[in-house]
Amino acid sequence: MSTVQAREIRVLFFASLREAVETDTLSIDITGPVSLDELLARLKERLPPTAMTALTAENVRLAVNQTLINPPVMVQPGDEVAFLPPVTGG
Amino acid sequence: MSTVQAREIRVLFFASLREAVETDTLSIDITGPVSLDELLARLKERLPPTAMTALTAENVRLAVNQTLINPPVMVQPGDEVAFLPPVTGG
Amino acid sequence: MTSNSPACVVQVRITEADFDAGEELQSLYARAPGDLGAVATFVGLVRDLAGDEPVSTLHLEHYPGMTERSIEAIVERAGERWPLLDVLVVHRVGPLAPRAQIVYVQTASSHRDAAFAAAEFIMDYLKTDAVFWKRESGPSGERWVESTAADRQRRGAWDGSDGAV
Amino acid sequence: MTSNSPACVVQVRITEADFDAGEELQSLYARAPGDLGAVATFVGLVRDLAGDEPVSTLHLEHYPGMTERSIEAIVERAGERWPLLDVLVVHRVGPLAPRAQIVYVQTASSHRDAAFAAAEFIMDYLKTDAVFWKRESGPSGERWVESTAADRQRRGAWDGSDGAV
Numbered sequence: 001m002s003t004v005q006a007r008e009i010r011v012l013f014f015a016s017l018r019e020a021v022e023t024d025t026l027s028i029d030i031t032g033p034v035s036l037d038e039l040l041a042r043l044k045e046r047l048p049p050t051a052m053t054a055l056t057a058e059n060v061r062l063a064v065n066q067t068l069i070n071p072p073v074m075v076q077p078g079d080e081v082a083f084l085p086p087v088t089g090g
Numbered sequence: 091m092s093t094v095q096a097r098e099i100r101v102l103f104f105a106s107l108r109e110a111v112e113t114d115t116l117s118i119d120i121t122g123p124v125s126l127d128e129l130l131a132r133l134k135e136r137l138p139p140t141a142m143t144a145l146t147a148e149n150v151r152l153a154v155n156q157t158l159i160n161p162p163v164m165v166q167p168g169d170e171v172a173f174l175p176p177v178t179g180g
Numbered sequence: 181m182t183s184n185s186p187a188c189v190v191q192v193r194i195t196e197a198d199f200d201a202g203e204e205l206q207s208l209y210a211r212a213p214g215d216l217g218a219v220a221t222f223v224g225l226v227r228d229l230a231g232d233e234p235v236s237t238l239h240l241e242h243y244p245g246m247t248e249r250s251i252e253a254i255v256e257r258a259g260e261r262w263p264l265l266d267v268l269v270v271h272r273v274g275p276l277a278p279r280a281q282i283v284y285v286q287t288a289s290s291h292r293d294a295a296f297a298a299a300e301f302i303m304d305y306l307k308t309d310a311v312f313w314k315r316e317s318g319p320s321g322e323r324w325v326e327s328t329a330a331d332r333q334r335r336g337a338w339d340g341s342d343g344a345v
Numbered sequence: 346m347t348s349n350s351p352a353c354v355v356q357v358r359i360t361e362a363d364f365d366a367g368e369e370l371q372s373l374y375a376r377a378p379g380d381l382g383a384v385a386t387f388v389g390l391v392r393d394l395a396g397d398e399p400v401s402t403l404h405l406e407h408y409p410g411m412t413e414r415s416i417e418a419i420v421e422r423a424g425e426r427w428p429l430l431d432v433l434v435v436h437r438v439g440p441l442a443p444r445a446q447i448v449y450v451q452t453a454s455s456h457r458d459a460a461f462a463a464a465e466f467i468m469d470y471l472k473t474d475a476v477f478w479k480r481e482s483g484p485s486g487e488r489w490v491e492s493t494a495a496d497r498q499r500r501g502a503w504d505g506s507d508g509a510v
Binding site: 215219222279303 | 365366368370374379380381382383384386387388389390391392393394455457458460461464465468499
């Protein structure tokens with residue numbers, strides 16, 4: 001990670017969540033590790049309530065640095081956090 | 091069937107049985123329906139004993155007019171009788 | 181097929197020529213009716229080894245007419261079990277070198293479970309019921325190949341029998 | 346793979362471009378090591394209908410990097426269960442019309458049972474675990490597609506679970 005990026009978390013939204021949030025990426029500035037709940041509180045400052053409802057729906061999964069995780073989890077400056085609605089391929 | 095062919099049975103031998111019999115086809119003249127045992131007796135007149143042993147092995151199947159049959163069965167002038175060793179495709 | 185099923189298009193081709201799965205798929209897409217969604221295919225190749233013996237040539241022999249009908253009967257049974265839109269079986273005969281393609285089975289359906297099951301069913305029955313004979317040539321001579329006990333068990337598993345003939 | 350197995354060559358390709366199964370098979374024959382005897386393939390196509398609704402376009406979206414790894418993880422699990430020589434998964438993304446090819450799974454082994462089982466396993470897990478999203482457009486608008494309960498049951502059947510996530 002470059003030092004330029006290391007003070008922020010990059011948050012990605014895919015598919016139906018991108019539509020709910022009306023953006024595919026947000027950057028959240030942080031100075032040290034934060035819990036997922038703290039990250040959600042920061043997102044809440046920038047997103048409408050309907051978007052927050054979509055992001056916290058039961059079937060939404062989270063990936064940190066492209067690996068699925070189960071909360072609780074701490075995220076670090078430089079991490080990439082993604083909100084994933086239910087997937088299907090094939 | 092043409093009348094020219096209708097006084098004979100065409101007998102076919104495949105794969106290992108063709109090798110045992112040393113031919114792929116024999117024609118047997120008959121004037122009316124004969125049993126399979128009678129057909130075998132007629133073949134015996136024209137084939138060496140080792141060939142007859144191969145043709146009557148337990149795993150040899152018979153087809154009359156390209157349909158598998160179980161003896162006893164009568165064959166008619168004009169019929170095509172085939173001796174099939176164990177098959178495998180794919 | 182039940183009277184509710186659309187007719188399944190069945191093609192069986194016995195040939196000395198090689199085949200191209202890509203071309204067969206494109207032909208399928210052009211002709212297939214209805215709600216095509218899934219195509220399972222299988223290619224069998226001449227193996228380099230029979231047990232520990234190297235194989236230099238595999239000779240495939242058939243009974244013209246009866247062989248085609250033996251395969252059509254297998255495909256018909258598959259069509260009675262699964263909702264299929266289109267089935268193609270290409271089976272080569274003649275001398276074949278190691279790595280040559282021998283057999284191509286292509287089953288098309290709306291859904292993948294039917295396509296997979298039918299392709300596997302057809303391959304299992306081809307091993308035991310299709311009218312072909314195979315002779316392997318290698319450095320130590322020639323031998324006729326038969327279906328294995330495992331082949332007969334796999335075939336038997338489809339109808340709940342032990343596969344004994 | 347166990348230490349006794351030869352290494353399985355795995356390729357995963359996410360692309361907007363179409364694919365040709367015939368070309369992929371020829372590449373496989375050229376590169377495949379060892380005792381190749383059986384290749385199972387599967388092609389999934391965009392269906393004309395979703396339920397009773399006509400589909401005009403299917404849009405496929407992925408998460409570059411994570412999607413490839415999610416498929417590699419599925420293939421790795423298949424490689425632990427069956428002796429595979431080579432696996433290729435091609436998955437298209439972007440807008441796709443009805444009848445377009447979406448996905449190609451190609452599994453190579455010495456024997457057909459391993460090739461068939463692995464191809465079906467991979468397809469079942471792609472439905473539930475691969476990181477893609479699908480949006481259908483039709484005359485009555487757009488909707489996001491999810492894996493079905495049947496998909497999750499089929500996935501779960503491989504490990505004896507009920508497929509509940």
